[in-house]
Amino acid sequence: ARARQPPPRGLPWRPGANERGVRPRPRRPWARVGQRGKQRQRRSPQPFMSAPSTSAAGAAGEAHAGPDAASAGDGGELVLELLEEDEDDEACDREEAQDGWFAASQQQHELQSAGAGEAGTEAGAGPSAADEPAWKDYATVFTNDKAGMGDNMVHSKEHVQRVVYEMSQGSPHFENERRKERAADERASRMEAHVRAATEQALQAARRRADAALTALELTRRSDRAWALFDMDQFFFAVHAQKDPKLHEVPVAVGGIGMISTANYAARRYGVRSAMPGFIAKKLCPQLTFVRSDFAEYSRVSKLFGEALRPFDPEGTAYQAGLDECYVDLKAASAARDETPAETCAAARAAIKAATGITVSAGLAPSRQLAKVASDLNKPDGQYVLPSNRGAVVACAR
DNA sequence: GCGGATCAC
DNA sequence: TATGGTGATCCGC
Ligand SMILES: Nc1ccn([C@H]2C[C@H](O)[C@@H](COP(=O)(O)OP(=O)(O)OP(=O)(O)O)O2)c(=O)n1
Ligand SMILES: [Mg+2]
Numbered sequence: 382a383r384a385r386q387p388p389p390r391g392l393p394w395r396p397g398a399n400e401r402g403v404r405p406r407p408r409r410p411w412a413r414v415g416q417r418g419k420q421r422q423r424r425s426p427q428p429f430m431s432a433p434s435t436s437a438a439g440a441a442g443e444a445h446a447g448p449d450a451a452s453a454g455d456g457g458e459l460v461l462e463l464l465e466e467d468e469d470d471e472a473c474d475r476e477e478a479q480d481g482w483f484a485a486s487q488q489q490h491e492l493q494s495a496g497a498g499e500a501g502t503e504a505g506a507g508p509s510a511a512d513e514p515a516w517k518d519y520a521t522v523f524t525n526d527k528a529g530m531g532d533n534m535v536h537s538k539e540h541v542q543r544v545v546y547e548m549s550q551g552s553p554h555f556e557n558e559r560r561k562e563r564a565a566d567e568r569a570s571r572m573e574a575h576v577r578a579a580t581e582q583a584l585q586a587a588r589r590r591a592d593a594a595l596t597a598l599e600l601t602r603r604s605d606r607a608w609a610l611f612d613m614d615q616f617f618f619a620v621h622a623q624k625d626p627k628l629h630e631v632p633v634a635v636g637g638i639g640m641i642s643t644a645n646y647a648a649r650r651y652g653v654r655s656a657m658p659g660f661i662a663k664k665l666c667p668q669l670t671f672v673r674s675d676f677a678e679y680s681r682v683s684k685l686f687g688e689a690l691r692p693f694d695p696e697g698t699a700y701q702a703g704l705d706e707c708y709v710d711l712k713a714a715s716a717a718r719d720e721t722p723a724e725t726c727a728a729a730r731a732a733i734k735a736a737t738g739i740t741v742s743a744g745l746a747p748s749r750q751l752a753k754v755a756s757d758l759n760k761p762d763g764q765y766v767l768p769s770n771r772g773a774v775v776a777c778a779r
Numbered sequence: 780g781c782g783g784a785t786c787a788c
Numbered sequence: 789t790a791t792g793g794t795g796a797t798c799c800g801c
Binding site: 548549552553555636637638639640641642656657658659660661674676703704740 | 789790791792793794796
């Protein structure tokens with residue numbers, strides 16, 4: 382790991398800035414840092430658990446486990462991504478390998494065929510089986526766990542799910558969601574059939590490649606970086622609350638009866654969340670009030686946020702992803718300030734608060750992806766430090 | 780380059 | 789009654 386070339390550094394703060402002064406953000410930006418504009422050669426799709434054919438991937442002693450090693454799309458790739466160092470070609474290769482046999486690109490075709498089919502014929506995507514109430518299988522993002530919505534909730538998850546179902550069912554949106562569920566079910570069935578059909582030999586080969594990939598990844602974790610992800614708390618709402626701090630005390634959503642961009646913490650206790658239609662939120666929380674969104678203002682505050690971080694980024698590692706998030710490697714700043722990265726992180730958060738008046742949470746970790754995961758763990762107005770060792774990383778991933 | 784689709788915030 | 793705006797990627801054509 383030490384022998385490898387360090388990743389490209391020292392990118393300017395705003396290369397080819399767009400109107401926000403923000404570098405365009407690819408799906409996993411860090412996988413292509415320093416490679417903008419270069420078209421990477423695409424590999425042809427590899428079926429899950431295919432033999433490594435004659436490619437170099439199968440060569441003995443090859444540290445790089447090959448493009449299909451982590452492409453199963455079975456959930457294993459999340460673990461791999463969390464374990465890996467994330468700024469090299471291999472990470473990029475693995476990402477592209479996921480565009481193979483079971484990749485989302487297939488979903489376009491599945492969506493069309495699922496749409497043609499009769500509603501409710503596939504298990505899990507129609508009226509629920511047996512005596513279960515119909516709302517029980519209408520799973521939406523609104524019943525997923527979300528950091529900071531654990532205790533002191535007014536409504537149970539089940540209540541939220543039922544209200545969302547009752548307010549949605551029969552609508553065009555609802556039917557479209559059902560159609561997408563059917564497509565996902567079809568995709569899962571295909572994958573399961575493929576695994577069932579695999580020979581024991583193929584399964585063993587796949588396990589060996591997975592083990593090799595894990596071993597290789599384990600060597601890539603580095604402790605010479607201290608990636609922080611700063612994420613503003615209740616961002617859109619917080620911008621409005623600057624002018625009217627009393628808003629913090631009552632349930633408020635940003636948006637309107639049609640759609641909510643975000644909600645304050647008082648409203649989240651009722652299950653009111655980003656991307657929830659306002660009329661459903663009103664059902665969950667009748668006293669909810671709305672404020673109209675103001676993108677120009679969010680944009681202005683976002684710039685202040687980014688500028689507040691510049692003194693903590695002498696090497697130009699910062700990357701502003703969206704309006705309320707920014708990745709920075711704090712290693713250089715913490716060395717210069719003769720502090721631990723955690724202390725520097727806290728100082729940076731204080732600087733953001735001073736510049737914007739809004740609290741911010743942060744995660745600090747050996748890779749950006751881990752920093753992002755960690756940033757939710759002590760929200761709001763907190764930070765979580767994830768040390769650079771396997772035990773801590775695995776415990777956090779779990 | 781465009782339209783369809785997906786994803787993140 | 790009623791399901792967004794903004795910015796990005798990827799695919800097939
Ligand atoms: N579906 C979504 C999700 C988010 N946003 C906007 C509003 C949020 O304020 C902002 C930041 O998104 P976050 O996920 O960080 O949510 P918040 O900052 O509002 O809350 P948190 O304190 O959980 O970070 O992006 C949006 O318009 N639509
Ligand atoms: Mg936020």
